[in-house]
Amino acid sequence: MTSGFHNAHLQTPQIPCLSNPKRAVAHRSSLFPSIFTSPAGFWKVHDLSRISLDFSCKAASSAGAADYNEQMLGSKKKKKSQKIAGIEQDELLDPVELADPDSCFCEFKGVHIHYKVAGEGVEESGANVLSVNQDPSNVNQPSKKRNGFPMVLLHGFGASLFSWDRVLKPLAQCIGSKVIAFDRPAFGLTSRIFNEPKTANSSTQSSGEETDLQPLNPYCMTFSVLTTMYFINLLVAEKIILVGHSAGSLVAVNTYFEAPERVAALILVAPAFAAPLSSPPKLVKENHQETENQANDDGSRSKVGSNPFRKIMNVLSKISTYIALAVTGTLKAIAKIANSLFKKALKSILRTSFAAALIRIVIDKFGIAGVKNAWYDRSQVTDDILKGYTKPLRTKGWDKALLEFVVAMLTDSESESNPPLSQRLKDISCPVLIVTGDTDRLVPSWNAVRVSRAIPGSHLVVIKNCGHLPQEEKAEEFISIVQKFLQKIGGAAEEEEILQTTP
Incomplete structure (x- = not known):
């Protein structure tokens, strides 16, 4: 019996289920009739139980191996945790959890804006700095007498208010008033908001009110300008000084054109926007000369207006002009439609998972290198500086928000009612200081010369x-330059007041 059982055990395949032994035997007899019709008759209950025990051991060992493999795979996954610019991406946090002791937050249009403030009456802890519950539209309230105008600092692309850390308090001491720096949406510790566009029903579409239902994109230029205006009102000051660095200079200039009467002066640090190639006054003179020439031509034509041939040519000229205007208008309409379609296609492409992965790759490969490249002396870039710039990479949704900012930057167009910004620079009437470094690798100093x-x-x-x-690498020299500029414009303002009061 022992040898017979041994042979049967070798010839028997593994049983899928042994919860019902009789059913299992019937199942095997249908598959292997040569074994179960033999006269030996060695299949008994205790034999089946032995097979059952043997299979159970094998199944247990197989399950244990599977668990072990899962544990090994899990450990390998943990070891391959993703890092972006040296920052772990496994456990991202809310911006508030990363706040500094002097950090402050306020809500503007559903976005929690992170800001810091220095100056008179400001505690070191940052608590009770400004009353965010006060009505910011009430800007005519009398403020305390100060030695200077308050300041609002605007950082550039890929940075945060950390870029003003070295000069925040010294500037407050310099002007004798409050200085505020805030993180623009998509940067720093300001909350990341992802609003889906609202859809309008047929009645609103027919009435042309669909644009009113679209939420304001927090990553567009308009939102940055409105946020700057909010902090100007929050300071309860008649006028302030706007200081913009790199792309923040663009926000400063646009804010000036939004409310020029509220801006006492502009300080543009390494301005990252294009200036016109030729000076505006020359263009005005040339246009004026062209107008005079056209007037002379009209006068000469009026003298020969009696000539019939001239009349026919004038009619044909007008007809060709109308045709040219019609063709030009059609081409402009086609270009406008093509531009709109291109922007929609660009938005669709940039909002794909591939684009998000590309953003992460770029930040990982060139983020720290970009910070070091922004300095003349790379050896001055300490670990604390790198931590300050990479800290926002620990916030939830930083990559998606940065992608949305890029989409807004590439697809937003200036208002059709206003000419391009480069053509409006000549209309700035407040005092302007432009500061740049002679070895700026990101925005060459010659661009600052053109802006000036x-x-x-x-x-x-x-x-x-x-x-x-400059505000980081040459902080003391930067403060000195700003102080001299403010003293100069302050003296000029006092002289103007004296002249106005003198009878």
Whole structure:
């Protein structure tokens, strides 16, 4: 019996289920009739139980191996945790959890804005700095007497209010008033908001009110300008000084054109926007000369207006002009439609998972290198500085928000009622200081020279042996330059007041 059982055990395949032994035997007899019709008759209950025990052991060992493999795979996954610019991406946090002791938050249009403030009456803890519950539209309230105008600091692309850390308090001491720096949406510790566009029903579409239902994109230029205006009102000051660095200079200039009467002065640090190639006054004179020439031509034509041939040519000229205008208008309409379709296609492409992965790759490969490249002396870039710039990478949704900012930057168009910004620089009438480094690798210093030429009466200072971040790399020299500029415009303002009061 022992040898017979041994042979049967070798010839018997593994049983799928042994919860019902009789059913299992019937199942096997149908598959292997040569075994179960033998006269030996060695299949008994105790034999089946032995097979059952043997299979159970094998199944247990198989399950244990599977668990072990899962544990091994899990451990391998943990070891392969993703890092972006040296920052772990497994456990991202809410911005509030990453706040500093002097961090402050306020809500504007559903976005929690992170800001810091320094100056008179400001506690070190940052608590009770400003009353965010006060009505920011009430800007005519009398403020305390101060030695200077308050300041609002605007950081550039890929940065945060950390870029003003070295000069925040010194500037407050310099002007004798409050200085505020805030994180623009998509940067720093300001909350990341992802609003889906609202759809309008047929009645609103027919009435043309669909645009009113669209939420304001927090990553567009308009939102940054409105946020800046909010902080200007929050300071309860008649006028303030706007200081913009790199792409923040663009926000500062746009805010000026939004409310020029509220801006006492502009300080543009390494401005990252294009200036006109030629100076505006020359263009005005040339246009004026062209107008005079056209007037002379009209006068000469009126003298020969009696000539019939001239009349026919004038009619044909007008007809060709109308045709040219019609063709031009049609081409402009086609170009406008094509531009709209291109922007929609671009938005669809940039909002794919591939684009999001590309953003993460770019930040991982070039983020830290970009910070170091912004300095003239890379050896001055300490670990604390790198931590300050990479800290926002620990916030939830940082990559998606940055992608939305890029989409808004590439697809937003200026208002059709206003000319391009480069053509409006000549209309800036407040005092303007432009500061740049002579070795700026990101925005060359010659661009600051062009911006200075385009703004009448602006002051340009080029700091030697300095890169794209004068307020960090040459903080003391930067403060000194700002102080001299403010003293100069302050003295001019006092002289003007004396002249106005003198009978």
